[in-house]
Amino acid sequence: MQWNIWYKEDLTNVVSLLKQYNPDIICLQELTLNPKADITDAPAFIAKQLGYYYYHKELPIESTDGSKIMLADGIFSRFPISKKDFAWINEPKGVGGYDDEYRAYVEVQLDINSTHIAVGTTHMSYTHAFQPTSNKTAETDALIARIGQHDSKFIFTGDLNATPDSYTIRSLDQLMKQVGPDIQVKTWTTKPFSYNGFEETELNWRLDYVFATQDMQVTSADIIRTDYSDHLPILTTFSI
Numbered sequence: 001m002q003w004n005i006w007y008k009e010d011l012t013n014v015v016s017l018l019k020q021y022n023p024d025i026i027c028l029q030e031l032t033l034n035p036k037a038d039i040t041d042a043p044a045f046i047a048k049q050l051g052y053y054y055y056h057k058e059l060p061i062e063s064t065d066g067s068k069i070m071l072a073d074g075i076f077s078r079f080p081i082s083k084k085d086f087a088w089i090n091e092p093k094g095v096g097g098y099d100d101e102y103r104a105y106v107e108v109q110l111d112i113n114s115t116h117i118a119v120g121t122t123h124m125s126y127t128h129a130f131q132p133t134s135n136k137t138a139e140t141d142a143l144i145a146r147i148g149q150h151d152s153k154f155i156f157t158g159d160l161n162a163t164p165d166s167y168t169i170r171s172l173d174q175l176m177k178q179v180g181p182d183i184q185v186k187t188w189t190t191k192p193f194s195y196n197g198f199e200e201t202e203l204n205w206r207l208d209y210v211f212a213t214q215d216m217q218v219t220s221a222d223i224i225r226t227d228y229s230d231h232l233p234i235l236t237t238f239s240i
Helices: 011-021 042-050 134-147 167-173
Strands: 002-004 025-032 053-062 068-077 081-090 103-112 115-123 154-159 193-195 198-200 208-212 217-223 234-239
Touching: 002 154, 002 208, 002 234, 011 025, 011 042, 025 042, 025 115, 025 154, 042 053, 042 068, 053 081, 053 103, 068 103, 068 115, 081 134, 103 134, 115 134, 134 167, 167 208, 208 234
Parallel strands: 002 025, 115 154
Antiparallel strands: 025 068, 053 068, 081 103, 103 115, 154 208, 193 198, 217 234
């Protein structure tokens, strides 16, 4: 499952949906790390509730209201994690803006009945109305350089903040196959969004994706309808 869970969502809602669908591997974005919250460590809380192995990377992010928050990208697995790694694909240069923040690529290697599968995820930078910027292009190139090391037994997911016709998605299409549902099916937004003159209240955008190397056999792919989060989850089934 690929899902941006939205940093404002009640984590008990998130866990209830995860338990309902019971995916073996879960890639999540906008996990919160807040010492003042009731649940101070979202990755640890979710992993404990599911009884899963997990790995995450913290990201200091500025939210839409200007406040500073600590978020994380994480991978959770029913299967043991044999390797963990991350790489920065964007680091702030001090010029400001949503495409001038820390963004990380997170990767694990899973041991699935003696078969090793690599899984990577990321939450790429937002740009105004998802328009291209030079920073987003450079971020894409850094991501491609990192995941391009895999030519087999690899799954990549993320909230890429990129439309199907963007440089980001076209670049990924050259490396791997898309294994989520039809690209025209939308995943964002289920909640009103307003920032710097860009407003959206409808489910009009595809921003979330699942890719895999050509050897990975896909048996089904669905977008799950839910009122939890502003993004809809993607559930893809592989035969290994």
